[in-house]
Amino acid sequence: MERAAFALAGAVARELRARRGRVVGGVVVLLVGPGNNGGDALHAGAVLRRRGVDVLALALADRVHDEGRAALLAAGGRVLVVDDVDIAVDRARGADVLVDGILGIGARAGGLTGGAGALVERLDASRDEGAPVVVAVDTPSGIGVDDGSVSGPVLRADRTVTFGGSKPGLVLPPAAHLTGVLEVVDLGLALPDEPAVVRLEDRDAAALWPVPGPDAHKYTRGVVGVVAGARRYPGAAVLATSAAVLAGVGMVRYLGDVGDLVVARRPEVVVGPGRVQAWVFGPGVSPDDAAQRRRIEHAFEGVLHRGEPAVVDAGALELLPEHVPTHVVLTPHAGELARLLSDRGHRVTRAEVEHHPLRSARLAHELTGATVLLKGHVTLVVGAGGAVYAQAAAPAWLATAGAGDVLAGLLGAMLAGRADDVVEDPTLTAAVAAAAALVHGRAADVSNPGGPVTARGVALALPETVRALLADA
């Protein structure tokens, strides 16, 4: 606990220096709950008090960590037992830094209730320019530590100082939005080898990228077959094929009704059937389009019997066979996932998927056998053996029509390049899908850092994004 408290005090001191230029004379208010999480906050408060910081602990439980409380008082800090929420709000608002030590990994489901819940709700509703910086101890209090669920009020943190190792809830939506900058403090504890939820870094994505060897030719690099678009939605075909071409693949084949347009925009694309190593089904396809429907149903034969990997997006999700291998990747957004689950007897709404994205993606994986990539601000991937990835590299500007078509084409190219590998190693598909989400988000930033992006711009930025990723690895 001592090590945790020192690291936490260090993080708070840095925030004080950033806000006021100096640590001495800063005002820190600790929100203290009943357990060790509150104990960490109190011990950190004692360290800060000895550095000349004015520290007030608001005790939000009948009893708080005895040793921590004694340490803070011995250092000259103050403890106020909260029985009036108005007074607590007033004190908390006067702080430079608020330390959220209400609950950590011991939090039960159901979120913050009582005085703590009321206080947090009031504080979160009044965050303006001058509001205190919030540093969460271990986790923002009240989140679902194992599944990222949010079932009550949570004080959004600017920074979370977490101990021993990251926790699933800190990277899973919706709680991931409440974490702020994540700082992991190594306490030298023995932790399980594999964290339950993985976020790939740039160098992981680089290692997964299908880089052609010196003796490569177009068929060894892989051919991706794209069944997308219709007279009504020709753009989806252009975007999906463009992304596949620009991600780098041996060849892109297009099957559909708008081949002329696709070739006019991307002369590299070959129109018509032939051997492929991986498929992209669905962008811009409506399930009532009989011709595209036939093409997709026919191509699924290859997926089921010849082991061809596939990306199943948008309109093709409704054509998914009952059960498919894990080298099939579904790429729904929350609305499409709600539809897919409802069609299979689990009635859920889009809002329910957004509230419980991990549970929903897991259920879809269990029901279909497919690897499931659920798109959103944090993109989740659930694959073979229940492996979970959570990628959050994308700017919100990426939420624009056609961006999903680009992701489908990009992922199809990656799967075509590693088709044998993903069939041989079922766990690889989810990693490749997570890498595609990472590259997609990075490409949005590369196309126009900090500003609006277009789906076409994201596709055009893929070559530069991949080059930089490989160069830095």
Ligand SMILES: NC(=O)C1=CN([C@@H]2O[C@H](COP(=O)(O)OP(=O)(O)OC[C@H]3O[C@@H](n4cnc5c(N)ncnc54)[C@H](O)[C@@H]3O)[C@@H](O)[C@H]2O)[C@@H](O)CC1
């Ligand atoms: N486990 C470890 O190895 C370490 C833990 N540390 C700290 O200890 C924390 C965990 O401590 P605890 O296990 O004491 O758990 P917490 O401090 O998270 O809280 C547990 C207490 O809160 C109550 N409680 C739980 N959910 C509640 C809810 N929804 N509403 C009201 N009351 C609720 C419980 O009855 C219990 O009294 C970590 O988050 C971290 O800050 C650190 O000191 C470092 C090492």
Ligand SMILES: Nc1ncnc2c1ncn2[C@@H]1O[C@H](COP(=O)(O)OP(=O)(O)O)[C@@H](O)[C@H]1O
């Ligand atoms: N708030 C957000 N922040 C970052 N990325 C987002 C956000 N919302 C959506 N995205 C991403 O934008 C893309 C949108 O895809 P999708 O919903 O399929 O759109 P479309 O079908 O029009 O192409 C997905 O890759 C998704 O992960």
Ligand SMILES: [K+]
């Ligand atoms: K906390």
